Amino acid sequence: MSYSVLYFPDRNEKLLSLLSERNSFDSVLFIFDGCRRYKFEKEDLGIRTPADLLIRNRSVLSxxxxxxxxxxxxxxxxxxxxxxxxxxxxxxxxxxxxxxxxxxxxxxxxxxxxxxxxxxxxxxxxxxxxxxxxxxxxxxxxxxxxxxxxxxxxxxxxxxxxxxxxxxxxxxx
Known part of the structure; x- marks a missing residue:
């Protein structure tokens, strides 16, 4: 499986792009120390959209x-x-x-x-x-x-x- 990584000049632009993404959303990838990776299906986390992940986990401050x-x-x-x-x-x-x-x-x-x-x-x-x-x-x-x-x-x-x-x-x- 391959995936592409998008880079953005600032955090606000990155979040706006994430929240306006129209492609099918299926999983979340957590990366620790730049190498250890954990992939979760959206059903495992109980979310439907990326916005659910941001707001639900009380990371409004992010x-x-x-x-x-x-x-x-x-x-x-x-x-x-x-x-x-x-x-x-x-x-x-x-x-x-x-x-x-x-x-x-x-x-x-x-x-x-x-x-x-x-x-x-x-x-x-x-x-x-x-x-x-x-x-x-x-x-x-x-x-x-x-x-x-x-x-x-x-x-x-x-x-x-x-x-x-x-x-x-x-x-x-």
Whole structure:
């Protein structure tokens, strides 16, 4: 069996090419120390597309760059936002629409979910994450005015750490 290896000048171009690939996707190859190789069929990993592998394994950060500018926002709990409305919120807060090299992170007030919005190769990409248990480690006071700038390390911490919530027991009378 032979395969070809494609080389790209930067990580964003490589990911964009991978996510827009139209050929049949059948397996994943892991290479360790440049020599040891493990091949897994997509069914073995429980995925259908390359995007399933990236998002499912919580490697959202692999799509983001430490050199980007980051902006953090607090959103109401019961609102539904489209990409257009999120872009509008960015425009109202900062006076410009999201640009390449920026990531806008929208956290719900209940801290159970967040949405990442960024621009890549002329299109907006939105990724939504919902926690089944616990809440994001973020104090409401940290976004006192509803929005502020942030950095990659804080976003990394926000995406990787969660705080367990104690369930309240109701007393029966």
């Amino acid at each position: 799509l983001l760059n430490p050199e980007w500018s980051y902006y953090l926002y607090m959103l109401p709990e019961r609102s539904t936002y489209s990409i257009d409305s999120l872009c509008g919120k960015v425009k109202r807060c900062w006076g410009f629409y999201p640009k390449e090299g920026e990531c806008h992170v929208f956290v719900r007030k209940n801290k159970h979910s967040l949405t990442l919005l960024y621009s890549l190769s002329g299109e907006y990409i939105s990724i939504h994450r919902q926690l089944r248990q616990g809440v994001l480690r973020l104090k409401k006071e940290e976004i006192a005015g509803g929005y502020r700038t942030s950095d990659w390390q804080e976003i990394n911490r926000l995406l990787s750490e969660k705080r367990e919530v104690k369930r309240r027991r109701l007393k029966r009378v």
